[in-house]
Every structure is written in structure tokens, then in C-alpha cells.
Amino acid sequence: MGATRTGRKPPRVGDQPLFRRMLIGIVLVIVALLIVAPLVVIGVEAFSKGWVVYRDTIIHPDTLHAIGLTVFAAIVAVPVNTAFGVAAAWSITKFDFWGRRFLLVVIEIPFSVSPIVAGVAYLFVYGLQGVFGPMLDEYGIKILFAIPGIILASMFVTAPFVARELIPLMQAQGRDLEEAATSLGASGWRTFFSVTLPNVKWALLYGVVLCNARVMGEFGAVSVVSGNIRGQTNTLPLHIELLYHDYQAAGAFAAASILALIAVFTIIAKVALERQGAGRVRRPALVTSPAEKAQ
Amino acid sequence: MRRNVLPGLRLSLGVTLFYVGLIVVLPLAALVFKASSLGPEDYWRIVSSSRALASYRVTVLSALGATIFNLFFGLALAWVLTRYRFPGWRIVDAMVDLPFALPTAVAGIALTALFTTNGWFGSILADLGIKVAYTPLGIMIAMCFTSLPFIVRTVQPVLEDLDPALEEAAQSLGGSDWQIFRKVILPLLTPALLAGVSLSFARSLGEFGAIIFIAGNQPMSTEITALLVFIRLEEYDYQAAAAIASVLLIAAFVMLALTNWMQSRALRYTVKG
Numbered sequence: 264m265g266a267t268r269t270g271r272k273p274p275r276v277g278d279q280p281l282f283r284r285m286l287i288g289i290v291l292v293i294v295a296l297l298i299v300a301p302l303v304v305i306g307v308e309a310f311s312k313g314w315v316v317y318r319d320t321i322i323h324p325d326t327l328h329a330i331g332l333t334v335f336a337a338i339v340a341v342p343v344n345t346a347f348g349v350a351a352a353w354s355i356t357k358f359d360f361w362g363r364r365f366l367l368v369v370i371e372i373p374f375s376v377s378p379i380v381a382g383v384a385y386l387f388v389y390g391l392q393g394v395f396g397p398m399l400d401e402y403g404i405k406i407l408f409a410i411p412g413i414i415l416a417s418m419f420v421t422a423p424f425v426a427r428e429l430i431p432l433m434q435a436q437g438r439d440l441e442e443a444a445t446s447l448g449a450s451g452w453r454t455f456f457s458v459t460l461p462n463v464k465w466a467l468l469y470g471v472v473l474c475n476a477r478v479m480g481e482f483g484a485v486s487v488v489s490g491n492i493r494g495q496t497n498t499l500p501l502h503i504e505l506l507y508h509d510y511q512a513a514g515a516f517a518a519a520s521i522l523a524l525i526a527v528f529t530i531i532a533k534v535a536l537e538r539q540g541a542g543r544v545r546r547p548a549l550v551t552s553p554a555e556k557a558q
Numbered sequence: 559m560r561r562n563v564l565p566g567l568r569l570s571l572g573v574t575l576f577y578v579g580l581i582v583v584l585p586l587a588a589l590v591f592k593a594s595s596l597g598p599e600d601y602w603r604i605v606s607s608s609r610a611l612a613s614y615r616v617t618v619l620s621a622l623g624a625t626i627f628n629l630f631f632g633l634a635l636a637w638v639l640t641r642y643r644f645p646g647w648r649i650v651d652a653m654v655d656l657p658f659a660l661p662t663a664v665a666g667i668a669l670t671a672l673f674t675t676n677g678w679f680g681s682i683l684a685d686l687g688i689k690v691a692y693t694p695l696g697i698m699i700a701m702c703f704t705s706l707p708f709i710v711r712t713v714q715p716v717l718e719d720l721d722p723a724l725e726e727a728a729q730s731l732g733g734s735d736w737q738i739f740r741k742v743i744l745p746l747l748t749p750a751l752l753a754g755v756s757l758s759f760a761r762s763l764g765e766f767g768a769i770i771f772i773a774g775n776q777p778m779s780t781e782i783t784a785l786l787v788f789i790r791l792e793e794y795d796y797q798a799a800a801a802i803a804s805v806l807l808i809a810a811f812v813m814l815a816l817t818n819w820m821q822s823r824a825l826r827y828t829v830k831g
Contacts, residue, residue: 275641275722275725276725276729276735276738276739276743277637277641277735277739278641279735282735283642286634286637286638286642287638287642287644289634290631290634290635290638291650293631293635294635294650294653296679297699297702297703297706298653298654298656298657298703298706299653300672300678300679301660301665301668301669301672301703302656302660302668304668304671304672304677304678305664305667305668308668308671346573347573347574347577349570350569350570350571350573350574350577351570351573351574351577351578353566353570354566354567354570354571354574355574357564357566357567357570358564358567358571360567360571366574366575366578368814368818369578369582369583370574370578370582371814372582372586372810372814373582375760375764375810375811375813375814375817376586376764376806376807376810377763377764377765377766377784377806377810378764378766378767378784379764379766379784379785379787379788379803379806380589380764380784380787380803380806380807380810381585383589383787383791383799383800383803384585384586384588384589384803385585386791386796386799387585387588387589387591387592387796387800388584388585388588390796392592392796393588393592394588394591415581418581419581419582419585422577422578422581422582438564441564442563442564445563445564445565446563450565451564451565451566454564454565455566473658473659476658476659479661480659480660480661480662480663480664481661482661482662482663482766482767483662483766483767483784486767486788487788487791500661500662500663500664500767501663503663503664503667504663504771507667507771512667512671515667516667516671519663519664519667519668522660522661522664523660523664526656526659526660526661526664527659529659530652530653530655530656530659531652533652533655533659534648534652
């Protein structure tokens with residue numbers, strides 16, 4: 264281009280002031296009604312019966328137990344999922360093997376499957392009417408309607424979270440650096456920790472943050488496998504439902520306000536990580552890059 | 559193909575296959591096994607019962623409605639966020655992800671509070687004679703909320719990468735804004751829009767937590783398929799639960815195949831260097 268044209272640029276499509284203002288106006292109104300209002304109403308309803316009811320709900324033993332269980336599920340499920348995501352990304356992006364793309368599709372299945380279907384599926388593995396249920400029962404191992412079931416169901420729904428962030432990025436970065444490191448004598452672990460990890464740390468953290476939010480907020484799958492035993496297998500989202508149907512709306516919203524706060528922090532963390540470049544490279548893993556073809 | 563010198567294939571692939579097998583494949587296989595242990599006649603009787611059919615109808619129609627709304631609104635939102643700069647656009651951009659970050663049960667009770675007849679919106683709509691909570695319209699709104707980010711986030715990168723020269727060329731040929739949008743910009747956005755639509759629709763078909771609070775859950779009218787599965791479980795009718803869940807699973811696989819196909823088309827426009 265260069266200086267072939269002087270003077271004013273013509274306005275781009277849709278840049279007429281009237282159209283522009285109207286479109287911004289319409290979009291902002293819908294955002295306010297559909298996204299902002301639900302967030303605001305949680306806060307308003309949570310304090311509708313006053314600060315005391317709010318505080319009493321939060322410090323009630325059942326709520327505290329639900330918070331503890333939710334945090335525990337995240338402490339177990341998120342690191343396991345992260346390790347899996349790293350392993351999956353390493354194997355899929357650093358090696359060529361038969362069925363690689365199929366494996367990618369299988370990893371992403373939980374995104375498309377209804378959480379209820381996931382819950383039911385776990386019932387048919389570990390429940391008394393399931394494949395392993397009767398055997399586990401003989402040994403007195405309880406997975407369903409207990410904490411292990413909650414953690415397993417959470418792992419199912421979040422299985423793709425970390426892998427999805429790492430795979431496209433590690434694919435785009437290629438294998439040259441790792442190959443150089445190993446040819447200089449670095450071990451596999453050393454190569455991973457000092458060469459690969461520094462390049463993908465923000466994307467990894469991004470996946471971990473989103474995975475954590477989903478584990479803490481999962482409702483459908485967990486409600487099938489938990490058995491909803493108050494003070495025992497109730498996670499925070501399930502506790503909200505219980506309070507809500509108990510006609511303790513203010514209490515339900517008080518409990519919900521904790522999860523809403525986590526959601527807001529998740530979004531802030533997400534924006535901060537996106538500034539570091541995370542979440543940018545999206546899904547090119549499913550196509551073979553030209554560079555790869557040339558090899 | 560050159561020889562690979564990197565270590566760790568066995569370990570990483572082993573861990574991956576073990577985890578995917580145990581966490582994803584085994585449960586789904588168990589579900590399919592359970593559903594197929596019913597004879598074909600029993601299976602068909604359960605999945606085509608009038609209550610199940612009514613649940614498919616309300617689920618699919620609400621999901622369609624929500625997806626169509628999100629198609630237009632998602633496109634408008636993506637357009638506004640990439641083309642226009644106004645005070646607070648970064649905050650709006652960040653807020654788009656709220657439906658993904660907010661737990662579905664929280665979204666469900668919040669939307670219900672807004673749309674019941676004494677809620678902020680519900681009371682105004684009730685004066686106009688429109689009932690939202692405990693009707694299919696409520697189901698649709700819950701689906702709109704939970705699947706909103708899909709279309710915005712698939713269209714946004716394509717809009718950002720759109721070459722201004724294309725528009726300039728069309729303008730210099732005398733095209734009006736509407737013509738240029740329809741004949742130049744929209745065709746370029748179509749693959750991303752379709753990918754977003756299929757993701758959004760698939761999510762709506764399976765959504766549970768956000769819907770059950772606002773839906774009313776009346777059999778034959780406001781009972782979604784995911785809830786029917788849950789109800790069959792609570793009745794200890796495991797075979798019926800397996801059969802109806804398998805219908806949702808099949809729908810999910812069809813949508814997954816469709817999405818992958820559309821995304822591989824859309825990728826031509828979204829891959830960034």
C-alpha cells in the first residue's frame with residue numbers, strides 16, 4: 264500500500280454514527296439484561312433477609328461442609344486432570360502415531376455430552392446395577408453416593424480443559440527446542456521442565472483456572488452420583504439446590520454468592536492470563552500444519 | 559517422516575490412554591452396554607413413549623430458539639466488540655465468558671428469580687401477559703444464557719482477522735454497506751458461525767442445571783430430556799434411564815461429528831500464525 268492514497272479513509276462497513284450507536288446500544292441493553300442482571304440479582308437476593316441470615320447460612324455446618332467438599336474435590340480433580348492434560352499434550356504434539364486425531368476427538372467428548380448422561384454412565388460402572396458395582400460392594404468399597412464418585416464425575420466433565428489449551432499451543436511451537444535439548448543430553452523430564460513448560464506456563468494456568476471453575480460449579484453430573492446426603496455428599500452447587508427447594512431462597516442465594524464470586528475471580532484471572540498470551544492459539548491441532556506436512 | 563528422538567512417548571501415551579479409558583470411555587461404554595441389554599422392542603418402547611417424545615420436542619425446540627437468538631445476538635456482540643471502541647468494552651468482552659464461569663445451578667436460580675411473576679423482569683412481562691418462568695420460554699432463556707459465549711467466541715477471531723482491503727475493494731466498486739456485509743463479510747463468517755451454532759445447539763440439548771429451576775418440569779410440556787433421565791433414575795427405573803440417556807448420547811455424538819466437520823472448515827479462517 265504505502266502512500267498511494269492521501270486524505271480521509273472511507274468509513275468501514277457499519278461505521279455510520281447512527282448505526283454504530285444503535286447497535287452498541289442494543290447489544291449493551293441485552294448484555295445488561297441477560298448477563299449482568301443475573302449476577303446482580305444473586306447479590307440482592309443473598310442479602311434480601313439481611314446480613315445476619317447471610318452470615319448464618321454461610322457459617323451453618325452444612326454449608327461449611329459443602330464448601331469443604333467442593334474445595335476437596337477441586338484439590339484432587341484439578342491436579343490429576345492437569346497431569347493428564349500435560350501427558351496428553353506431550354504425546355499428541357511431540358510424536359506421530361496412528362490414531363492421534365481420533366484420540367483428540369475422544370478427549371473432547373465430555374464437552375458434548377450432557378452432564379446428566381455422564382452421571383448416569385458412572386452409575387452403570389460403579390453402581391450396584393453397574394459393571395463393577397457388585398464386585399466393589401463385596402469388598403466394601405463405596406464409590407457412588409460418596410466422595411470418590413463426585414471426584415470421578417468432576418474429572419469426566421473437565422477432562423478436556425487443560426489438554427485443550429496445551430495441545431494447540433504445543434503443536435504450534437513444534438518440536439525443535441525439545442529435540443535440541445535432548446540431543447544436548449537433557450533428560451526427558453529436564454527437557455519438559457526447563458524447555459517446554461516455560462513456553463506453555465500461561466496456557467497451562469489458563470486451563471487449570473477454567474478446570475477449577477468447572478469442578479467447583481459442576482451440578483448435573485455430580486447430582487446423579489452424589490446421592491445428595493446433607494452434610495456428607497453435598498457439594499456447594501447441590502447445597503444451593505437443597506436450600507432452594509427447602510424454601511430458603513435467601514440462604515440458597517447466599518451460598519450461590521460464593522460460587523458467583525469464584526466465577527468473577529475466574530474471569531479476572533482469565534483476562535489477566537489472556538494478556539500474557541494464553542487462550543490465543545485455538546484448535547489448530549485438528550489440522551496438519553504445513554510445516555508438519557513438509558517433514 | 560523423520561525419526562523422533564524425544565523421550566516419553568510410552569509414559570505420556572500410557573497415562574493418556576489409561577485416563578481417557580477409565581474416565582471417559584469406560585463409563586460411556588457401560589451406558590451403551592446397559593442400554594443395549596434391553597431388547598430392541600423394549601428399547602424402542604421406552605425411547606418412543608409419548609412422555610419421552612414430548613421431552614425431545616421441548617428440548618429440541620427450545621434449543622433451536624435459543625440458538626437462533628444467539629446466532630443474531632452473538633454475531634452482533636462479536637461485531638460490536640471487534641469493530642467499535644466504547645468506554646467499558648473490555649469489561650463487556652470479559653463478561654461474555656460469565657455464562658461459562660458461573661455454575662449452572664447458580665445461573666438457574668438467578669434467572670428464575672428474575673423471571674418469576676414477582677421478579678424484576680417477570681413482573682413487567684406479566685403485565686404484558688407474557689409468562690416466562692415455568693414455561694418453555696423460560697427453558698429457552700436459560701439455554702440462551704448458558705450457550706451465549708460459543709458463537710461470540712468462534713466469530714470474534716475471524717472478524718478480527720478480516721482483511722480491510724476486501725471491504726475497501728467492495729466499497730470502491732460502489733457496494734452499499736448492507737451489500738458488502740451480505741456478499742463479502744457474511745460469507746467469510748459463515749464457517750465460524752456454523753461451528754458456533756453447532757456448539758451452542760449441542761450445549762443446549764444437554765443442559766440441565768440452569769434449566770430445571772426455571773422450567774416448571776411438568777411432564778409433556780416443560781420437562782426436558784435430561785430431566786426425564788434424572789426422574790427415571792429416582793424411580794429406580796435404570797433401564798429406562800439408560801435408554802433415554804443413550805438418545806442424548808447419540809445426539810451428542812451427531813453434534814460432535816457435525817461440529818468437527820464444520821470446525822475443520824472454519825479453521826481455514828481461524829488458524830493464527
